[in-house]
Amino acid sequence: MAKVKQTSSSQKKAQSLSVVNPKAAGIDIGDKIHAVAVAPDICDDPVRTFGTMTCDLEAIAQWLKECKVNTVALESTGVYWKPLFSLLVRKGFEVFLVNARNVKNVSGRKTDESDASWLQRLHSYGLLSSSYLPSDEQEALRTLVRFRKTLQTEASRCILRMQKSLELMNVKLHTVISDIVGQTGSAIVEAILQGERNAVNLLSLVGKRIKASKEVIEKSLQGNWREEHLFTLGECFGLYKEYQRRIFVCDQKIEEQLRIYEVIRNEGVVTRSIEETDHPQYPKPKYKCKNNPRFNVRAYLHRILKVDVLAIYGLNDTGGLQLLAETGTDLSKWPTEKHFVSWLNLCPNNKISGGKLISSRLMKKQPSVAGQAFRQAANAVQKSDHWLGDYFRRMKAKGGNKYAIVATANKLATIYYKMVRYKTEFNPPLLDQYQKRNNELKIKRLEKRLEQLKAIVV
Numbered sequence: 001m002a003k004v005k006q007t008s009s010s011q012k013k014a015q016s017l018s019v020v021n022p023k024a025a026g027i028d029i030g031d032k033i034h035a036v037a038v039a040p041d042i043c044d045d046p047v048r049t050f051g052t053m054t055c056d057l058e059a060i061a062q063w064l065k066e067c068k069v070n071t072v073a074l075e076s077t078g079v080y081w082k083p084l085f086s087l088l089v090r091k092g093f094e095v096f097l098v099n100a101r102n103v104k105n106v107s108g109r110k111t112d113e114s115d116a117s118w119l120q121r122l123h124s125y126g127l128l129s130s131s132y133l134p135s136d137e138q139e140a141l142r143t144l145v146r147f148r149k150t151l152q153t154e155a156s157r158c159i160l161r162m163q164k165s166l167e168l169m170n171v172k173l174h175t176v177i178s179d180i181v182g183q184t185g186s187a188i189v190e191a192i193l194q195g196e197r198n199a200v201n202l203l204s205l206v207g208k209r210i211k212a213s214k215e216v217i218e219k220s221l222q223g224n225w226r227e228e229h230l231f232t233l234g235e236c237f238g239l240y241k242e243y244q245r246r247i248f249v250c251d252q253k254i255e256e257q258l259r260i261y262e263v264i265r266n267e268g269v270v271t272r273s274i275e276e277t278d279h280p281q282y283p284k285p286k287y288k289c290k291n292n293p294r295f296n297v298r299a300y301l302h303r304i305l306k307v308d309v310l311a312i313y314g315l316n317d318t319g320g321l322q323l324l325a326e327t328g329t330d331l332s333k334w335p336t337e338k339h340f341v342s343w344l345n346l347c348p349n350n351k352i353s354g355g356k357l358i359s360s361r362l363m364k365k366q367p368s369v370a371g372q373a374f375r376q377a378a379n380a381v382q383k384s385d386h387w388l389g390d391y392f393r394r395m396k397a398k399g400g401n402k403y404a405i406v407a408t409a410n411k412l413a414t415i416y417y418k419m420v421r422y423k424t425e426f427n428p429p430l431l432d433q434y435q436k437r438n439n440e441l442k443i444k445r446l447e448k449r450l451e452q453l454k455a456i457v458v
Contacts, residue, residue, distance in 0.1 A: 020126030025064055026119025027074040028112045029081045036060055037116035039124060042067045047113045057084050061091045069093070073123035075100045075115075076131060096123065096130040101365075103128065132343070134328055137264055141257045142325040146369065148250045149322075152291055155243035158236045162189070165233040171223035176212040181240060183207050188221070193234045197225055251293045254321070258300045265304050265329065292317040305329060307419045311426040312412060313388045314377035323416065326370035337417040344371040346410045362406065371409070374416075378408035387434035388412075394438075 023042075028035040030052070037047045048063065050056045064072065071094040074081055081097065088095050103119060122128050134142060159181055163174045173188060174180045180189065187205040196202060199221035203214050210217070297317035298310045301324060310320050334340040341347045345367060348360035367375070382392045388408060396404035418424060429437075 017125045019124050021071050021124050023068055023070045024120055024123040025067070025069045025072045026116045026121070026123055027060075027072060027084070028116040028119065029075050029077040029084070030112060031078075031080055033112065034060060034084065035112035035116040036063070037113070037120040038064070038067045038069055039120065042069075047117055049112065052080070052083075054083075057087050060084065061087060061093075064088075064093065065091070071096065071123065073098055073119050073128050075103065075119070096128055097133060098128045099131055132333060137257070137261050138325065138328045141254070141261060144250065144254045144257055145321055145325040148247060148254065148293075149369070151243055151247050151250060155240055155247070158240040158243065161236040162233055162240070165229045165236065166223075169223040169226055169229045172220035173217075176216050176220045177210060181237075184210055189233070189237055193230070193237065248294070251295065254293065255295050255300075258304070262300065262303050289316060289318070293321065297321055305420055306423050307425060309416060309419055309426075312377070312415055312419070313384060313386060313428070314380040314412065315373075315416075316377075316380075319373040319377055322369050322373045326368065326373075327420075329420070331417055331421040334417070337414045340417045341410050341413045344368060344374065344409075344413055346371060346374060346406055346413055374409040374413050375405055377412050378405045381408065385431065387429050387431050390431060390435060 022039060024039065026037045028037075032052060034050050034052060034056070035047065036050060040046045050060050072088055073096040074085065076097050076099060085095055085097060098119070103122060119128075162180060166172070166174055166180075171192075173185065177185050179185055184205060184207040188202050191202055191205060199218045202221050203218060206214065206217060297320060298308070301310060301320050302308050304324065309315065309323070310317065315323075331340065334343060338347070345363055345365060347362075349363045350357060351359040378392065381388045382396070382404070383389060388411065391411065392404050392408045395407040398404075399407075415426065419426060
């Protein structure tokens, strides 16, 4: 009796797949060439390579039109996909931007042409989903906000290099003053660069808010004053001031883009003047953080999002601006708040095999700007005297500081999602009520466990 060859589950799945997009194309994106693949039954040469110049992008669109392609899938490789994506959208194609993690090729020799063919095949079966893409005004705002963050990062590196130069001269100013680019620190550094070496003369520049005693500051300002380290100190200090000027210019451009965003959101109607910040609905900004923009971010966010998201505990001006730039105003693109926190990578990546949970760790990937904003907000509430601060401390006792940050950031993201999507204001519970409710739930859990133990004993 002959054996019947059993068909594997993968073969059954491949056989059951039906072509959903017969006129689909796949494009493998690169810096110098783009590999474009269409269905083999459309033309005799289904895979072609093109350059990346503007004329080459026009040739890609023209060839796809000749092949009567109506939908295209391409990988999000760096920033190389953006010019081609914009051109194809303008030409009327339906473009899917897919994550490279989800379209890994089969094992074997890897080429650009094979990757393009694999993308085309997956897209023709309808197995690809497009990534989140912002609108034009949101894209412009996101570019500016991300550039501002880059400028802040470079400015902070200049501060670290200044501290290194002072340390190499054994000048311990940065150990007794928390901010060497603040009012007192900047005045002392400028005096040193102008030639002042007497520590007693520098004490007159110390501000009233400095907690260290004058004796300690005088000792910290005694060093070896090597010429090469004074030069690097001056260069880094000059670069820091230049970055601060560039950040100020960038803030002006961001405010201009926010005005455009507000006009688009209100269908061309400006409800209030930006200068009218004395109204209680738009409180004047408090510059507690020197890294916050020097304009009333809260007023813009309130008029664009229609809710006061900065009322959420721990969320500052910079964080709210980053969230608007990264997530936009229409959060219905995520069906529920669980989809939203999953996109932010603020929930466990549960892996179940054989009906058992084998792993529940976070996905190992670079944290997004929006996810980092919620994490920073969560870190800011850990010592606060409200229900989120109490929640953070309970989670920290349960799983440690990192666990508490992710869990609290999940709560904050859920609150933000519900406020922006359903236009509900932030209405936090009182700390006493929150603690009382948690204690009651804890008592019920312990009583239930006690009944279970009694049943076992009997």
